[in-house]
Amino acid sequence: MLHIAKRAGIPAWKAWLIRGGAIVLALIVCAIVTMIVTGLNPITVFKTMFDGTLGSSRRIWITVYRIAILLGISLAVTPAFKMRFWNIGAEGQVLIGAFAAAVCMFYAGKMPFFQNPDVPLAVKNLIVIPCMVIASLLAGALWGFLPAFFKSRWNTNETLFTLMMNYVALQIVKFMIAYRDVKYPWSSNGTVVGIFNSDQKLGAYSVGWLPEVAGTRYLLPAAVIGVLTVVLYLYLKYSKHGYEIAVVGESERTAMYAGIKVNRVIVRTMVLSGMICGLVGCLLVGTDRTLTDTLVDGRGYTAVMVSWMSKFNPIGMIFSSFLLVFMQYGAKEVASKPELGLNHSFADILTGIILFFIIGCEFFINYQLQFSRSKKREV
Amino acid sequence: MEGITKHFGNVIANRNIHLELHEGEILSLLGENGSGKTTLMNMLSGIYYPDEGQIYIHDKPVTISSPKDAFENGIGMIHQHFKLVDVFTATENIILGLEEKGMLNLKRAAKKIKEISERYGFEIDPNQKVYNMSVSQKQTVEIIKVLYRGADILILDEPTAVLTPQETDKLFKVMRNMQKDGKSLIIITHKLHEVLEVSDRVAILRKGEYIGDVLTKDADQQSLTDMMVGRAVSLNIDRPKAERISERLRVEHLTVKDVEGVKRIDDVSFTAYSGEILGIAGIAGSGQRELLEAIAGLQKLEPESRIVYLDPETGREKVLNGMDPLKIIHSGVLLSFVPEDRFGMGLVGSMSIADNVMLRSYRRGKHNPFLDRKFPKALATRIVNDLEVVTPNVDQIPLRRLSGGNVQKVLVGREIEQNPSVLMTAYAVRGLDINTSYTIYNLLTEQKMKGVAVIYVGEDLDVLLELCDRILVLCGGKVSGVVDGRAVTKEQIGLMMTKVGGGE
């Protein structure tokens, strides 16, 4: 008789070995699925994915940038999850942060001061970029604050609250894109916003764009997220706040007993989560230099899974983010080849398969299968 | 049961156990906490599955791999923690899981429940919702549930722990009625006088192993204790009298309402003195938890309540009303609190001993946003050494992996290390073996002699009578009396627990 028992504990290396095994298995299944659907040699497909994501230095930079963004959002949701606050509203928090940054960038470009060609760009950016950062931090903080406030006061279900807030943010962005402001319309056709401040002839050219470092615009956001990773790691592990978050997550009553103000910790942590999300939104707008309603593209949800499958460990999240970005954008690269007849949703299927394997493998880390001995004797 | 063995991870809960139950007898299963009684019985009732061994019923080997199998073999268990659905009525809970033919017919079921109640002498309202029931009523539902299924073998897991002496007598009467009806009963307990009172035969477990059995008529308290603990333990708890006794905490007209607006604590007034242990007795759920939490600043007080703390240094009065735990700490009141549900309140199971010790002191260094882990680690090491906590390390292994006794030592050790002037403990020895319990008693007495006002909420009346200087008895959230621990008898307290003023 097959029997399930809980493991007393498992060495960390073994746990990571199981996870690694699951990923390898998942990749094999992905290869088989790809083969069936496309009829291609999986090696060719993986090569296409590899070329698409890491094939040239430009592509490597884009991949690094995408990893950084996903990692940033994953970092943002992590403190809340450690607190057992099921925030699935990163999508909206990033988007509203991006929106706030975009508003700054767009309207700054319409102001006479920024249109004056005599003022150096550095001076303009020195004013605009901090404004963008602050605006996006505030917007994200608000989106994080609202669900936390209601959760802490009246125990309102945060999962649904944050979910609804995603759509509130989305509709606001859609509104802004579609709204035909008589003086300064955001878009010419009501659906697509072009690159902000992109007219080279105007003085406001490139105002609010995040500066290029070492010849690429992707280095700066990646560096910001890199610093953030270290900071958050230290914050969660070594700070008093981090300790309070862990206690609240484990038992609210214990936290109250120790004199920790649970409501305050919940609100504070969610505001922090929202602020990091907002900052990521700012990085997105500052680097992409435009705003679309698909800017976040489901990464707010993917980040939930990245954070969870890395066991809330910021270092683990780097690898998880890499894996998911590689798979998703690699698969999109495959799908973009017209001769294969695929579409970009193929990436979601492959990512889904990988996630299922990783989710499933946790079982083998926490439990073990035993065969009842009495049965063995009979055999 | 033959050769039953069960592991949990690396821990052996039962090792090679042989146990027999005869028809129409009441068997007591005796053992200290953690001796594997409940685990063994859970294997009979299909909650756990044995790793090794075989169960026979009427000499026929049977496999019990689910509670359903147990029912089919006529085995029913009444668990210590009731397994009832709160939002269901008594009837719904009783027929839950039955595969009877036809549509759901609650009226017919209620009628059958009435019949069973009358036959064995229960009192029950079949349509009452469980969340409105008292503990004893819930237990009745559990027993009827088993009888409704026609069980011949009933297992009762520490049924008297939550009952008053009067309710216990009632239960024993019902048990004898069932025995006369030809049913076999196993009662798990660690209260010796109950063993002697109700059972025909006693089987003893110690540290997961089967020690032996004796007929009750051939046994007495001393012989059973010897078998249970392996060596004779003095039943006397040391109770010296402290010299300096002064007022430390005065509670006046304390009233606390729960979320539904029901008064859990109703106009309670008393004074706790330094240098004494004030015991608090009462049936489980009489407001003990709310009382301690109210003092600790974890409950909302009604306006007429007053909690006054008298500073031992200055002698000045401080009113604690409306303060949360943080404010109490900041105002310099040295209040320690050992709550009843350790992992639910007081400790964090997934953290190490050091990180748990830090819970009380992590704020040190006000302007440093980072934690100081050196100091708690040293403190944790001291607690581990002083109280003989068995653990591989203090800063890695999650607390949850330690045994209940060691966990409790960490908690009590941490609270004492704060140098409190008031120390409150709720069920500090629940689930602990005798040796650890004595360690705790001694620690409390030591604190008392140091001039601490100790408040001890307990469930074992024998301990309360031997440990405490004075005993406050709660009944339904009201004070039914404060008595001298050296003069009062067990029966008097038992009576006071059931009705206000019953002792006078």
Place this chain on the structure above:
Amino acid sequence: MWDFIISFFPRAVMQGMPLLYGSTGEILTEKAGNLNLGIPGIMYVGAISGVIGAFFYEQAVPKEQMIGILAVLIPMLCCLLGSLLMGLLYCFLTVTLRANQNVTGLAMTMFGVGFGNFFGGSLIKLAHSEVPSLTFATTSDFFGDGKVPGWLAYVGIGIAILVSLFLRFTRKGMQLRAVGENPATADAAGINVTRYKYVATIVGSMIAGLGGLYYVMECAHGTWANEGFGDRGWLAIALVIFTTWRPSISIFASILFGGLIILSEHLSLPLGVKELYKLAPYVVTLIVLIIVSLRKKRENQPPQSLGLSYFREER
């Protein structure tokens, strides 16, 4: 005015029905203690499975020879099968392998939406369609005329009533609620917790999947467009809370939500303002969410073990 109501109400019902299917399925699932956030994905899979069935039936048989019963049954069976498999996957991961329900649900939604759009896109390519959508006018005519709610709407209401009665008045329904409230108790009472969770979740998924099919066949009158289903799956989950776990109330609440959706099409608003108006269902849900949490009524609370895995030997 009267004309407006006449034309408005049936369309509100039609917009509401996919949400009703989704929320009924989710309520059944949650009553067993499983918080299935994969419902949006499952509805996509249900829809695309039905579409695939309809597509190949329309390809194989000329228009005049199509038999009503087959034209209805083939998409329905495909839809049920697709959503059954999704439900099975969710159960395998969360019940058997005891994975985190939130994470599993989100992964399933990602997978399901991708699955729907991928095969939708493939079919559109297969059909050499000029526009990025796919139409089955013939098949959908068997479901209804696209103007008033067809028979599948009544089936949806029927299912909601049945689920409501089942939960309240039957033995199995009572046992299911016990599993969601307190699985340890249910287990001790001899109820097979695993089986109840599996069956409730899978049946719930199948009901939700039908909601996806309903959307394609009636709301969109046989037109599949990628992303066309939108965020209705999330609205269905919102409905569950909105109705405090009561499918009978969900019948009316879903029509209310449907009304909010349809109203935006009736009102002639400027493009931007219209987007702002689409905020309404979400804001209304948020408000209800807050109000329900303000009134702490015991009977309105979620099932107690919602979102938690059950392991018998947990100590």
